[in-house]
Amino acid sequence: xxxxxxxLVCSQTPQPIMDAFVTMPEVARVLGHGDKKSSVELHNGLxxxxxxxxxxxxxxxxxxxxxxxxxxxRMRSLALVxxxxxxxxxxxxxxxxxxxxxxxxxxxxxxxxxxFIPPELREDWGEVEVAQAGKLPALIQLGxxxxxxxxxxxxxxxxxxxxxxxxxxxxxxxxxxxxTDHSRGATIAxxxxxERLIEQRAEVRQIDQEMHPFRVFHGTEMEIRADxxxxxxxxxxxxxxxxxxxxxxxxxxxxxxxxxxxxxxxxNPHVDLIGHPRGQLIPDRDPADLDMDAVFAAAKQSGIxxxxxxxxxRLDLEAQYARRAVxxxxxxxxxxxxxxxxxxxxxxxxxxxxxxxxVEARSVINTWTLTQFEAWVRQ
Numbered sequence: 001x002x003x004x005x006x007x008l009v010c011s012q013t014p015q016p017i018m019d020a021f022v023t024m025p026e027v028a029r030v031l032g033h034g035d036k037k038s039s040v041e042l043h044n045g046l047x048x049x050x051x052x053x054x055x056x057x058x059x060x061x062x063x064x065x066x067x068x069x070x071x072x073x074r075m076r077s078l079a080l081v082x083x084x085x086x087x088x089x090x091x092x093x094x095x096x097x098x099x100x101x102x103x104x105x106x107x108x109x110x111x112x113x114x115x116f117i118p119p120e121l122r123e124d125w126g127e128v129e130v131a132q133a134g135k136l137p138a139l140i141q142l143g144x145x146x147x148x149x150x151x152x153x154x155x156x157x158x159x160x161x162x163x164x165x166x167x168x169x170x171x172x173x174x175x176x177x178x179x180t181d182h183s184r185g186a187t188i189a190x191x192x193x194x195e196r197l198i199e200q201r202a203e204v205r206q207i208d209q210e211m212h213p214f215r216v217f218h219g220t221e222m223e224i225r226a227d228x229x230x231x232x233x234x235x236x237x238x239x240x241x242x243x244x245x246x247x248x249x250x251x252x253x254x255x256x257x258x259x260x261x262x263x264x265x266x267x268n269p270h271v272d273l274i275g276h277p278r279g280q281l282i283p284d285r286d287p288a289d290l291d292m293d294a295v296f297a298a299a300k301q302s303g304i305x306x307x308x309x310x311x312x313x314r315l316d317l318e319a320q321y322a323r324r325a326v327x328x329x330x331x332x333x334x335x336x337x338x339x340x341x342x343x344x345x346x347x348x349x350x351x352x353x354x355x356x357x358x359v360e361a362r363s364v365i366n367t368w369t370l371t372q373f374e375a376w377v378r379q
Contacts, residue, residue, distance in 0.1 A: 001282060001283065002046070004046060004047040004048065004049065005046060005047070005048045005049070006048075006049050006051070006065050007021075007048060007049065007050045007051070008050075008051050008052075008053055008058075008061055008062060008065060009050065009051070009052045009053070010052075010053055010054075010055055010058045011052050011053075011054075011055075012054055012055065014035055014036060014052035015035055017050070017052050018033060018034065018035065018038045018050065018052065021038055021040070021050045022038050022040055024040075026042050026043060027040045027041070027042060027043075028040075028041050028042055028043045029041040031047070036051065036052060037049065037050065037051050037052075038050045051065075055103055056101045056103050057089055057090060057101055057102070057103075058102075058103055058104070059102035059103050059104040059105045059106070059107050059108050060086075060087075060088060060089060060090055060091070060101070060102045060108055061088050061089070062105055063075070063102075063105045063108045063109075064087070064088040065088070066119040066122060067119075067122035068122055068123045068124065070123065070124035071122040071123055071124045071127070071128075073124070074124050074128050075108075075112065078112045078113075078114075078128070079091060079111075079112060082111075082112070082113075083095060084100070084111070090102070091111055109131075113132075114128070114131045114132065115131055115134070115136060117131050117136065118136075118139055118355065120139065120352070120355040120356045121136070121139075121355075121356075121358065123356075125323075137358050137359075137360050138360050138361070139354075139355045139358070139359065139360065140334075140351055140354050140355060140359050140360055140361045140363075140364055140367065141351065141361070142347065142348050142351045143173075144361040144364070144367040145173075145174070145334065145347055145351065145364075145366055145367055146174065146175045146176070146366060146367055146368065146369065146370075147174055147175055147176045147177060147178075147366040147368075147370075147373065148169055148174055148177050148178075148335055148336050148338070148344065148347065148366065149177070149178045149180070149219070149242060149244070149273065149333055149335050149365070149366055150178065150180050150221065150244050150273070150275055150307065150309070150333075150335035150336070150337050151165055151169075151177060151178070151179065151180060151335070151336060151337065151338040151339075151344070152179075152180065152181050152182065152189075152221070152337070152338065152339045153165055153179060153181055155179075155181045155190075155192060155196070155200050156181035156182040156186070156189050156190045156191055156192060157182060157186075157189040157190050157339060158181070158338075158339045158340065159339060159340040159341075160340060160341050162179055162200075162203055162204060162207055162216065163207050164341060165177070165179070165338070165341065165344075166207055166211055166214065166216045167211075168341040168344055169344055170211070170214045172344055172345070172347075174214075175213075175214065175215070175369075175370060176214065176215035176216070176217065176370055176373070177215075177216055177217070178216075178217040178218070178219040178241065178242045179200070179204055179216065179217070179218060179219060180219040180220055180221040180242070180244050181200065181220065181221065182220075182221050182223070183197075183220050183221065183222040183223050183231040183232055184223075184231055184232070185223035185225055185231040186221075186223050186231075186248060191223070191231075192220070194232065194236055197220065197232075197236070200218070201218045201239075204216055204217070204218040205218070215370060217241035217242055218240055218241050218242075219240050219241055219242035219243055219244060220232065220237075220240055220243060220244065221244045221245075221246055221275055222237070222243060222244065222245045222246070222265075222271075223246070223248060223249070224245055224246065224247050224248075224261050224262065224264070224265045225249075225261075226249050226250035226253075226261075228257075228260060228261040228264050229264075230245065230264070230265060230268060230271075234268070234270055237268070237270035237271070238270055240270070241377070242272050242273070242377060243270050243271045243272050243273070244271075244272070244273045244274075244275045244307070245265035245266075245268070245271045245273070245274055245275065246274070246275035246276060246279075247261065247262060247276075247277075247279045247288060248279070251279045251285070251288040252288075252289075253288075254289070255289045255290065255291055256291075258288050258289065258290060259290050259291040259294055259295065262274065262277070262290060262295055263294060263295070263298050266295070266298045266299055266302050266304050267298060267302060269302075271304060272304065272305060272377060273304065273305045273306070273307055273333050274299070274304060274305070274306050274307060275307045275309065275335070275337070276307055276309040276311075276314045276316040276337070277290070277295065277306055277307065277316060277317055277321075278290060278316050278317065278318075278321075279316070280314065280315075280316050281313050281314070282312065282313050282314070282315065287316070292321065292324075296324065296325060296328055296330065299325070299328075299330045300328050300329065300330055303331075303379070304330075304331075305330070305331040305332065305333045305365050306322075306325050306330055306331070306332060306333070307332075307333050307334070307335055308322055308332060308333070308334045308335075308350045308353050308354050308357075308359075309335060309337050309350065310334060310335060310336045310337065310346045310347050310348070310349045310350025310351070310353070311336065311337050311343070311346055311349070312346065312349055314337065315349065315350075315353050317332075317353075317357075318353065318357075319353055319354075319356035319357035320357065321357070322353065322354055322356075322357030322359055323357040323358045323359070326357070326358065326359055326360075326363045331363065331364070331365050331376075332354065332359055332363050332364045332365070333364065333365045333366055334347065334350035334351060334353075334354055334364055334366060335347075335350065335366070336350070
């Protein structure tokens, strides 16, 4: 998904850095080698540009290269109103041509009369107006996450036991988790029959008791079948602590048909969360052609949560949809969908996506305390 990479380094001595950069083993071809900028092509075809910036100009360069083109245009427009011009190097006063150097990004925004705008918001999606009004969101941080509500074990297609996943999650600072192995329709993923689901519940309850006060809840990632039916009957779902419903098959169905499948799950009173709602797999599969207006309206009405799946192959909901959900008051859940212990560390990618979507911790159910979470599920 990356077009190219810009690297910035802060230093007063650029030449040794440039020389080291162009001779790295990852470099297939040197496109340019200067004292302030060098460009290379890596063996995987990616182009990487390196710029070395003196400390006194660091803030201006960093702000320029982390903002989108649209955001940078807005910044330059604000500068002109103040009698300044702005480029990646400095502000320049139009009256006398004197430069205003900014060693930090905070200085750049202060020169424009703005509070610091986090890099994830620099898209010209209204962040400038919100900053001017003093109402920038307090974006969620990784440290806000208390739980992980979607993960798999070797009961289905995971690579670790329930206890191993629980202990690994606890070691990463989580306070509770939900085990959500695949349901019976996911045969390719060794989905659980009703009998195996009941058998698994006993193991979850035992581990939950032994690991107290850390909590382990029993759930499922339930298939939304191609015909729109749910993979487990209501009496089975009612016995679970938490139910994730997901689309995995027949994702190329016409919009009306696949949307109705998802709406059927959203309307079910036992479903708590829609997992990776649009079903994309980066870079191999485009999102399903869902009527997102209908999805959001139904989620709002039902009180269900929508997931930001933190897997780098998912990142679904994407940022713009996450922001829209929060604006409508729909709860968000950021999960790893981990199938192995190491994948529990992917939570940060979900948090990054949420931050791009202007999401605050209060809107994310797995930043809530155990008491808040249990009350929400009961409701």
